Amino acid sequence: MTVTYCPIIRNGPNEKEVIQSFGGFSHFEDTKFERPLHPIVEVQSVDDLQALPLYEDAGERVYIDLPVAHTERATKLTEGVTATLNKHGSREEFFREHSDQIGFPLISSLLEARQAPVEYGVHLSVHRALEDKFDRIGHRLMIRSLKPGLTDKQKEALRELAEVTRPDEDVMMFDIVDSERGEERRAEKDIRFLSNLFDGYETGVLNAFDPMNGQTKNRSPDLADRYNCDFFGDYAIDQRFPPKMGGRPKSVKLRHYHPEQRDVAVFPGKDYAVAGRDLLGWDEWDRDHCNHCRQISSLIQQGKGNDFNRWKQARMGHYIHSVVHGDA
Structure with missing residues (x-):
């Protein structure tokens, strides 16, 4: 099985320059991709949706995520995501209102505090709000690699999600948070649980790789293979929470x-x-x-x-x- 690659991209000018180099004629002749490309685009506003044809030209499938985790800490995306949520009332309303442009919505987990357990119940509520509007929905399930493992409460919420999602249509992504310096190894128990729970779905592993924080070894392809996943993804050597621009660095x-x-x-x-x-x-x-x-x-x-x-x-x-x- 050829495992698909899902780069997580923000719609900035640099990212657009890069993704253009993988569109058009790059699909043909001696430059043909050996691995399918399915971009995950983290949008901040409706304006970002205007650029989707660029990503669709490069990728066979494009996931759209309004990354609500950026409302919980100060990053380069915080202001835009917060304004979009305020304007639409919720991310589910954002997806519904722009369903003519969004082919594959992606529901990502909240990260309320650095050490707080992930609340998976939000996936169930947002899924129910979207399932009549979209034939396919993606779920980006965050895994805290610094935690000892999923709690009973978390497992119950995930089992409820498995009861309403659609194995032949919906996609499950296991996104490892806090993977610096090899800590992502501790997430494997949770990945094993999720892989078994969502057996029969398209699944993938995200971010078993964080070179900006010391985890320079890319273990994502191996984990995807070990747990029979269909894809892996990462920020393509960028940061999950990019800081606001400051002055020129000393080094x-x-x-x-x-x-x-x-x-x-x-x-x-x-x-x-x-x-x-x-x-x-x-x-x-x-x-x-x-x-x-x-x-x-x-x-x-x-x-x-x-x-x-x-x-x-x-x-x-x-x-x-x-x-x-x-x-x-």
Whole structure:
């Protein structure tokens, strides 16, 4: 079975530049994908829905998530998501009102506090509000990897969800939160429970990989295979909770994915051009791996150490290329 890749993307200018490189002619000839691409787009407002044709051109299926977890801490998305919820009254009303544009709504869990158990009952209520409007619904079930395991109350709520969802239509995603420094291993017991409970559904593992917080090893493909999942996904070397933009950092870390080792090499420096010179000296560096690697080489040669947008595009593009072309 060829496992699908689901990159979690925000509709920003850098992300749009990257996803465009996987649309159109990239589906054909020697650039044909070895792995299907099903983007998860985290939208902040109705305006983001206008860009969906761009993602649909690149992916065979596009999930739409209004990520309510961003209302519970200050991130780059908080203001937009909060305003959209206030305008529509709830995310279910947002989905219903724009059902002509949204083909596959995705219901994500709330994360009320860093250590609070996830409340899965909200999935049941939102599902019931949407099931008459959408033939297919996705559920993004957050798993706290720092917790000892699902409680009896959580398991009961999940069993109730399994009674109303549709195995042949609905999709279940097991999203590992707090996976830094290998803590995602503790989530496997919960993944096993969820895989058994939702046997017969399309399922997938998200975020067994967090290179921004020390978990540089990508274990998602292995976990997806171990639990017979249909897909895996992650933030494509970005942050779950991106902070609001501040001033220019005093130093940076250049993160570059090694497809064969499924690991991220980290190169620090005062700017990206300085860090990039160490990357060029790395024995595993391959300038001709993809267009994004050639872009990295060009940025280093031009000394574009502070062109943060183009460096982000190159980093994400190289990673997604590695995955969808079967290198990861």
